[in-house]
Amino acid sequence: MSYGHAVQDELREPGRALRRAIPEVYDGYRTMHxxxxxxxxxxxxxxxxxALAIAVSKECDGCIASHARGAARTGATESEVAEAxxxxxxxNGGPATVYGPRAFAAFREFAEEADPQGG
Incomplete structure (x- = not known):
């Protein structure tokens, strides 16, 4: 398991528990999203x-995983992600040189799943 899945797996159950505790907040967020x-x-x-660029700027691992997956699902290429x-x-300077590679690794992980043949 690599970066993207590890973060999503870590947050899955706590996220579900919080959604059950405050469903109206999550419903409003889902509508806005x-x-x-x-x-x-x-x-x-x-x-x-x-969103992926902002996730890196905010140093939000969960956001990075989510938007790396979203970028892969919407057909972003490795070159487009790299340029973003x-x-x-x-x-953002130095911090983005830490979180940027995390985002790139997560994107590559999800892109590989979307196109396991690499083409």
């Missing part, structure tokens, strides 16, 4: 790349 990520002037892939992470490093 769906509206924010819906295709519009920007497509879903671009929005996932933005390059901008993140330019904007």
């Amino acid at each position: 769906a509206a924010a990520y819906a295709a519009g002037a920007l497509d879903e892939k671009t929005k996932e790349l933005i 992470l390059g901008v993140t490093i330019a904007m």
